[in-house]
Amino acid sequence: MEEYRIGVYICWCGTNIAMMVDVEAVVEEIKKLPNVTIAKDYKYMCSDPGQDLIVKDIKEHHLNRIVVAACSPRMHEPTFRKALENAGLNPYFFEMANIREQVSWVHTDRIEATRKAKGLVAGAVKRVVHHKALNKRYVDIHPATLIIGAGVAGMSAALEIADSGQKVHLVEQCNQLGGMVRKVDLNYPYLNSSRQTISQLIKNTEEHPDIQIYTESKIDKISGYIGNFRALLSNHQEQRELEFGNILIATGLKSFDPSIIENYGYKRIPNVITSADFEKMLYSGLIHCENGKEPGNIAIIHCVGSRNENYHPYCSRTCCMTALKYINQISSAAPECNIYDIYADMRAIGKDCEELYASTSKKNVMFLMFDQQHDLPVIKQNGNGKTVSIEFTELLSGESIHIQANMVVLMTAVESQANNKEIAHLAGISTDKNGFFIEKHPKLDPVATTTEGVYIAGTCQSPKDIPDSIVQAKAAAARILATIAKGKVQVEVTTAQVNEDICCGCQCCASVCPYSAISYNEDKKVSEVNEILCKGCGTCASACPSGAIVSKHFTDNQILSQITGVLEMQIETA
Amino acid sequence: MENLVNPKLRDELKKFGVQDWEGCYHCGQCTANCPLTEQGQLFPRKDIRSMQMGLKKTLAGSLEPWLCYYCGDCSKECPRNANPGEMMMALRRYLTSVYDWTGISKLIYNSKIAEFALIFIIAALVLILSIIYSQVPDRSLWITPEGGVAINQFFPVEYVHFGDMVMFVLLAGLLISNIVNMYFKVIVNQGIKVHFINYFTEFWALIWNFISQKKFSKCDSKPYWYVHLFLVTAYVTLFVMVVAFLTWFQTDTIYAWYHPQRILGYYATLGLFAGTLYFIYQRSRKTKENSKHSHYTDWTFIVLLFLSTLSGILVHVFRINGMALATYYIYIAHLMILTPMLMIEVPFSKWSHLAYRPFAIYFARLKKAAENKQKEANMEATYKLKESIA
Amino acid sequence: MNLTQSIAIYLIHQNKHDADFLPSKNYLKELPEIKLFECINECDKKTFKSAVSNISPLEYDKIILAGENPGFYKDLFLSQIALAGKNPEILLLNFCDYGLNHFIDNNRLIAAFLGLVYNIPFKKLLSNGNLPVNDQTLIIGAGIAGIQAALEIGNANKKVFLLEKNATIGGHMAMFDKTFPTLDCAACILTPKMVEVGQHPKIDLLTYSELLEVKGNSGNYQVKIKKKARKVDLKKCIGCGSCSARCPSHAPSEFDSGISLRNAIYIPFPQAVPNKYVVDSAICRYVESPYEINAQTIKELNKTAGFPKEITEKLVVLKNKEIKSAVEFNSVLIENIGEQNTEKYGELIFEHTGACKNCVRFCPVNDCIDLDEQDEEVEINVGNIILATGFKAFDAKKAIQYGYGVYPNVLTSLELERLINASGPTSGKIVLAGLDKKGNRIFDKEGEKPKSLAIVHCVGSRDVNHNKYCSKVCCMYSLKLAHLVKEKLPETTVYEYFIDMRAYGKGYEEFYNRIRNEGINIIRGKTAKVELKDDHLWIRGEDILKKKLIEEKIEMVVLAIGLEPASDNKALADILGLQLSAEGWFKENSSDTETTLTNNQGIKIAGVCQGPKDIPDSVAQASAAAAGVLKSILKGEIKGEIKEINLQHIEKIVKEQVQ
Known part of the structure; x- marks a missing residue:
């Protein structure tokens, strides 16, 4: 059996964590745990020197598992995984304990908070030894793009993408292009003519050979994943299927x-x-x-x-x-x-x-x-x-x-369009309490969404004026152009996996999968997971009556040992 | 109290001076920069608001324009160049026309032509009267046996004094009626209940401020206050001597230089001469906030005052040098300038602030006293209520 | 094409002469479509009125209004025409959007008119065919906008050079504590991006460098860059800090907005990228005067406690003697004061002489620091350039009424930002400033906490005395600062004095409502002045809604300073051939549709250098600028720009289009 050498790093996050958690005490406690080779604390683990610290230690101390206790993994898990990669370690030999959102920001008693932090870190340490190496996977990008909504944002994005020689499908529910801006005569602050702007834009869009316009049409269904989406499109006469690699939603508002x-x-x-x-x-x-x-x-x-x-x-x-x-x-x-x-x-x-x-x-x-x-x-x-x-x-x-x-x-x-919820459901994104689409990050990623390959632009994200909408549309276009230029993109590897020996073919899993990623193989009489569609949500694993489905990186083993770790530490420090 | 806004008032107000106040976006810096503003008596932002909204009644009842001495601190840092200082000045002009029931004030402020016409008409009247009158007395007596000037033979002092008194009564009548009008607008119409005794207890403020212009000294520009005070005292001295004691002032005897009549005369002349020159210089240089913007009525006032002084000095110089005819002509010219100046400026134009400002201070104190009384009464009522509950 | 259309043109100019536009008039009058060409001076109300009332709308199919602000007159014409019952199309030609605002260029004007008359996009008329594109990109300025643009292009597998004049990337955002309205920690969201840029295989960082010269056309620029002497080898430096610990020279830290000191050899901040030291030549004692003992040195040594007099006397001999290297200096010292003394006092002498080379002596790596390093010029070829140079904070000293620079406890918002920040000089403790012996302002961790704090909005913004424009972000960051102060010091009374609360973005109004319920006194009315009365700071203002005069004793006053165009914008505009707006922001091609493009096709602008904006808007603009770059690279060609307009060429295009 392999010898586990774990490096544990506790982040201060400036004062965000250090204010409520006695970081040094956590380090001392964690050092005592089995398999922990070194434990350190640092002001900002996510910074360059913080990451360098990890890389250096991996090389010097031959660490093979890393735990970082810092903020929510949502932001920085990729950062640290990259650091592991840089040090030549599989990025999945890593676990993150969230002692900011789950500890320092929600507690007011420093002693209790420190105790809880110790527990969470111990859980991560216990868990990380069960991690398995997972390998990156890539998918090819279909160069076409679907743009929903042909207002000023949708058209600007369409032109930006099409001008670089890529195909665009532009879908509009009305019979005319132009959206809200078509109803505006002059624009502030220079009282320039929006009418001229929009008619020029419409003319350019309509004349562009690479833009396929579908007016009075709506999307009935979207399936697939980044790089390889498919959609069913219908108008009063017919229904057709489109293939494309990215989706831009620019449905505007009312x-x-x-x-x-x-x-x-x-x-x-x-x-x-x-x-x-x-x-x-x-x-x-x-x-x-x-x-x-x-x-x-x-x-x-x-x-x-x-x-x-x-x-x-x-x-x-x-x-x-x-x-x-x-x-x-x-x-x-x-x-x-x-x-x-x-x-x-x-x-x-x-x-x-x-x-x-x-x-x-x-x-x-x-x-x-x-x-x-x-x-x-x-x-x-x-x-x-x-x-x-x-x-x-x-x-x-x-x-x-x-x-x-x-x-x-x-x-x-x-206000937001009435059918935003519907569109959000189709594209697998979410809306906020006002009905506007939620961006990936309100500060640094205003046009992407949590679903890869799906972007939002213009007023469907929040109210804004014409220049800002156009800027957002172009920003989204940049994202899409970048993926097209690269030709392929990395996808999720923490997917579900069926153990065919145990699977009884009951298909409970297929009925609960929200991404339609599971199908039944008639020949083998077992369920199969489409790993590209699978988002690794784990619903199937918990539904499987025979325990045949395992969520990679979230195995029972891993989760149970994490719980044990937390509880042991809580008892010990009580 | 419900107030009807009036968008048309803006255009009317614009005629009374600069209109930059339209740009004001109400940051409140001007009020805080004002050295004279007090809790409960905030200006000038409040007045800009009333002007922008055309709140006629509020404006008519507003005392603040008179409390302002235009140091210009408010205009210096105004972020929108809304020029609140000059706005207060314009508002004073407007208020003068509001208090004036004859409508002449408004006419003067809104039309250059009207103002000049009035000046010329009065000057012409004086000239005609002088010409007619000059036929009456015995010309042989115009020169004293010693060959000196006999101004009392040319223009017997009793007659001039009579004319003086007529003018004085006229001016006083106009001013007093305007002040009564002002009283109604700022106290009665605003629903302020002044306790009777306060009319007397606060009266000293009226006198004291009239004499000292004390409030003015709170402004940062001290030299301005000195000059202003000098000018005011000089003017008042001369006014009293000329109007009330002309028989003592206008004599054919030339007294020694230390005679009180001459000393007082020199003091007043110097005050007026230096003061008007100072203001003319400031207004033409346009470097200070308060002299950057001049309404045409400001110019007519200061120029008329200067010319009156100058002609007065000339009368004096010619007289003591025994240049009889020159003295008489210049005397007529002096009257031709002085009379329109007093007739127009005192009741209808800029000079009226001499009366309005001390009264405004007086009324402001009355208002405050009434408010305090009201507060006391309210407190008492609450106290009694509490007691009765207890 | 409708050949029978008849068009009237009204050119409304501001205080120019009708004759200035005569060539255009003569040219256009020749066209069969143009039935009327009238020049009107905007200020000449009389002619204006008669021109408008004499309009006979039934004759025209199109009316073109041209001028600096034609939109402001459109409705005037429109109402006249609508009364007559016909509705010809009114087209606007705004000089600004056609690059005509700076001087009268009749050929350009004619081209603009032709475009409108024949309905041909202006860009098409001006295009000079397509040019091939070099797929490398230069990005100038590595703040959040520059970083975002670099990542956007780098992630598309295209080469990027990221130029930054400072020693680290990150820009202003790195200085902030948290960001509104989500209260995300700025460092937490920015540093990963900085690291990503630093490690990106496709991104070349050119920190501590300046743009010297740009030659060539869209799609192919030859760029000359000055790499300022960093004097520290980026490859060798391990960032240990031994050098900085012994450095005797200090200067206010730019990163801490001047509220702490840094040494002459320093890392701008702990998370800097690249995380390597840099020497500030302006204050380095060695660079100032290499190896020289002068009168000042001796004086300083004499003052130093425990330094023997006799050694100073021996040193006098060395006065003003020029010595080239540290080794030589060391041996000279041994020669004059003996080996033992050199060992004992050498360091001290080094510290006090102009001949300091402490950093070199204490650096554990060989040949890492080279204080004699000189600036270097490099040349690169790129196809596109993105400008993201950001802004400069308003100099609060200019608003003298607030006494910034006079009273130690009047701070700028950036200074408070550093004071609140955990990586700031007080580790995030908000304390009152004190003065050290030299009269410098210092913030001591153990210092007293302010019991009252006032934030003054619109300092330097919305003010004709400083900048007329609104800086857009101050309201929101002030609310954020108020929240952070209240969070750290719940006992402190916090005031905000504002004029209009501009909470415009997604979630901003909700944030404002949240702060309002946190016990912060948010008062409408701008503070007029800060005064010192009986040893206390007093602020004076008007509470507009309560109609009260504010005279409040405040311990700490924070000025919400606005944003100003960076001071080197003018120089950059000259190098790149770009236009600046009156305030000094870079001028976009079209205020509506092309806010990231300039009159030069290959040069894009992003972020605050175009005008004040917040982080999401800067990021979006950066991505949008990157889209323009990627578009041209993917297509492999870019539209060429015509600098001199050739009418024959334009006529040719028009002819082609009309047929």
């Missing part, structure tokens, strides 16, 4: 319906309209009330449905600047018109947006601040039927005021 906000009386009071209605008016060139007359007083209310716990807690990001754009457009078309802009915080964040805010304040506009959270204005129809009055407390002056307006424009929030 406008919030403000009629549920009692105070504003949308659809009840004439001349209370949404920003989308107003945009239509601007598009046609005539700003008019329901009686056809030009309004002398227009009120614009911000944060309609945004930044309010009753509707949507988030900020819709674009409405403030759109309102400023409207003010400029109104002053241009009807210089005599008085504009009241009722806002909460003026979020002029983009390049040159603050400058637009400054220049807009010189226009015929009165900026009034309200409390979007607790004190929504009340809109009432006046007796004459021509005007409405808006009552609220103006915060900057502290006065409760009422203003008379011929027209009220509600800057409605944006």
Whole structure:
């Protein structure tokens, strides 16, 4: 039998861990365990010198198993596995104990936390000796890409990918390309023409030989895995199958319906309209009330449905600047018109947006601040039927005021598409509580998702403006182009495995597999696992009545010894 | 209290001076930078807000513009160049027109032509009166037997004094009625209940501030305060001498230089001359915050005052040198400048702040006293309530 | 193609002369489609009004509005036309988007008009055929944007040179403690990426290097790079720190934002990549004056406790004598003060002479440190260049009202970031600053904790006196800092003074709501000034919502400083032939669709060097820039740019397109 030489490394994570866990005491305790050759602590294990420490020790002390106690393995397990690889060790001879999220961040008693950390590390030490060497596997990448949604993001990504000579399938549920932006005339802050931009984009997309457009179509099913996806696509006439290597979801978002906000009386009071209605008016060139007359007083209310716990807690990001754009457009078309802009915080964040805010304040506009959270204005129809009055407390002056307006424009929030959940299910990704797709990492990986080969871009991830959506689309395109350029990609190796000798062919496993990775082999009368589809979730292993399925890297043996390790240490230190 | 906002007021207000205040985004730096602002009496941001929103009633009842001495600290660091200092100045002009029930003030502030026309009409009236009158007295007496100037023969002091008094009554009437108007706007219309006794207890503040301009010294620019104080005392001295004691002031006898009449005259002249020159210099250099922006009425005021002083000095110089005709002509010119200046500036234009500012301070104290009283009453009520519960 | 279309052009300019546009007018008037070409001065309201009211919309199919800001007039024209009942298409030609904002280039303007008239993309008109692409890429600036772009391209198996002027990669993000709104530890998410870049087989790190010259065209650039003398051999250095421990010269640490000292030979921070030492020539005693004992040295030695007078006297002989090497110096010392004394006091003398070479003497590796190393020039050929040079923090001393640099306890946000950070000078303890004997500000781990702390927003941003623009990130990082302070010091009263709370991104508003419920006093109203009254710092401001004057005694004031264009942007723009915006950010090709491209096809921009943005937006932009690079590499060709516009060439393209 092989001699186990384990190296254990405890990370301080700055003060993140060291503040609540006595790292040095853990090291002392772990040193005593059998098979532990060395145990060390370091401020940031994930850093270059931290990894170097591991590599050096492996070489010097001939370590063959490594345990790192640090943060959640989600972020850094790959980092340390790579370090093992660099030292010439199989990356799966590694185990990580999470003493940050599971210990230091959730406990307030330093002694107890230290004790728990000791237990977790001991468990990892016990477990790691049972680890088996696993080898990397690669799959080839199909060079085509599926893009769902042909708005500004979808088209930009499509063009970016297709321009490099790769095939793109662009699927759109409407009969036209362009999405939300098609309904917008001018764009802030320079009041450039979105109409020109989008029509150019549509023209380029439609004329591109490498972009296959499917309008009025929807995806019924997606199967496969990174590099080798298949989808069923249908429109009213036919159903077809597509093959592709990557998926980009750019389904955009939709406008919030403000009629549920009692105070504003949308659809009840004439001349209370949404920003989308107003945009239509601007598009046609005539700003008019329901009686056809030009309004002398227009009120614009911000944060309609945004930044309010009753509707949507988030900020819709674009409405403030759109309102400023409207003010400029109104002053241009009807210089005599008085504009009241009722806002909460003026979020002029983009390049040159603050400058637009400054220049807009010189226009015929009165900026009034309200409390979007607790004190929504009340809109009432006046007796004459021509005007409405808006009552609220103006915060900057502290006065409760009422203003008379011929027209009220509600800057409605944006919200996620109704079918996002459905799409998320098809593509194997998830949505957050607001219905937006969740990115892999909110800071450093805004376009990837937890499912490899599936990317998100544009407003389906969160509300954003046109330039930001396009940037995201191109970012996703970069990811996709990189995999295409490489031609192959590494896939999961911790998959399930069927022991054909024990398997009784009951097919319990196949019925529970969420990835449809298990099939029944009629000839052999056993179940078989498609290792590329398998994500190693372990559902089948726990369902198997005869214990014939084993999840690689999560064997019973490994898990039980980990538990034993934890418990032994808890008893010992109690 | 529900307030109706008025988007049209903006355009009206713009005529009273610079309009940069439109750019204000309410960071509050100006208020905090102001050395005169106090808890419960914050400016200038609050006034900018009222201006932006067109809150007519709030503006009419606002005393803060008069409490500001325009040191310019607020404008220096304004992140939007909204120029709150000049805004307060513009607001003073606006308020002058609000207090003035005749509407002349508004006319002067909104139209250059109207202002100049008024000046010329009054000057012409003075000239015509002088020409008509100059036919009346015996020309042979215009020169004293010694060959000196006999100004009291040319323009008998009683007549001038009579004219003076008429003007004084007119001006006082206008000013007092405007101040009463102001009182209604800032105290009565705002629903402030002033305890009767406070009208007397706070009165010393009115007098003291009128004399000392004490509040001004809290501003950082000391020289400005000195010059201003010098100018104010000089003006008041001369005004009192000319209007109330003209018979004593305007004599044919030339007293020795140390005679109080001459000493006081010199003090006042020096004050006015140096003061107006200083302000003209500052305004044309435009280096300081408070002299960067000049409304045309600022210029007419300071130039008229300067010319009055200059012509007054000339009258004096010609007189003591016995240059009779020159004295008489320049005397008429002096009256032609002085009369329109007083008639226009005192009740309707810039000079009115001489009266409005001390009264504003007085009213502000009344307001504060009323608020304190109210607070006490509230406390007492709560106390009683507590007691009754107990 | 519809040949019968009739078009009216209105050129609305700002204070230029109509005559400036005469060549364009004359040229375009010749075209059969153009029925009207009118120049209007924006400031001339009268002509403007009459031009608009005289418009006869029924005659035209298209109206083109051109100028600096034509969009602002579109609705004016639109409302006029709509009243007449017809709806011709109004097209906009924004000078800015066509590279026309800096000077009047009539040929370019004509090309832009032709593009709109005949519906041909402007880029197509300007393209000069396709050029082959070298598949190597140069990325300038190795902050998070540069790192991301490098990984993106490197992971596609294409060669990347990552140029960084500092000794380590990582940029500003490495300095942060946690990132909003998830409160992820910045080092924890950044350092793996740094390590990945450092170890990537396809990425060549060129740290401590500067761009000297760029020649060539899109797809093939010859780049000259200056590798500044690091004076430490990257291959040999083992990062043991023996050198730094004996180094006598100190300077404020850039990484700690100046709140701690580093030596002349130093590692920027413990997780630096490459994790090797570097010599700061500006303060190294050796580099300053190689091997020389001067009057200053002797004076300093005399002051040192326990240093015998007689030895100083002997040293006087050596004054101003030039000695070339450490060995020589050592032997000279032995010669003059004896072997025993040299052993005893040698180190001390070395420390105090200009002739310091302590690092070399104590370095355990042979020939690792070479203090005589000189800058070196290298040349590389690349096909694309990505610019990701980031930003410079606003110099808080410029906002004199806050007394930064005068009062020790007025900090910038970056300084607080380092103070909170576990790897900072106080190991993450937030303490009040003290002064050492020399009057320098020091933060002592055992120091007193602030009982009150105020964060002032918008310092240097949204302010005509400094920068007009909004720096975008300050609101959020201030909220984050407030949270971190409250977490570490629950007893401390924390204030935030803001104007508009700009919590715009995913999860940001929710974060704001969370912080609001943590007992932090978030007050609307910007602090006007910080004053010292009776030994305490007082801040003065207006609480706008409560209508109160704030006069608060605060122990520590933190200024949320904005972002400014990096100081070498101008030089870089000159080298690369790029345009800068008025504020000094790099100008993107089109504000909507091509925020990562520049007027030079082969040069892309990413991250904050284009304008203030937060980490996810920088990362997305970096990836997007990488997409442009990968696109050209995969296709093997890139569009060439025309620098001088040739009208005949454009006419040819137009003719082809129209037919």
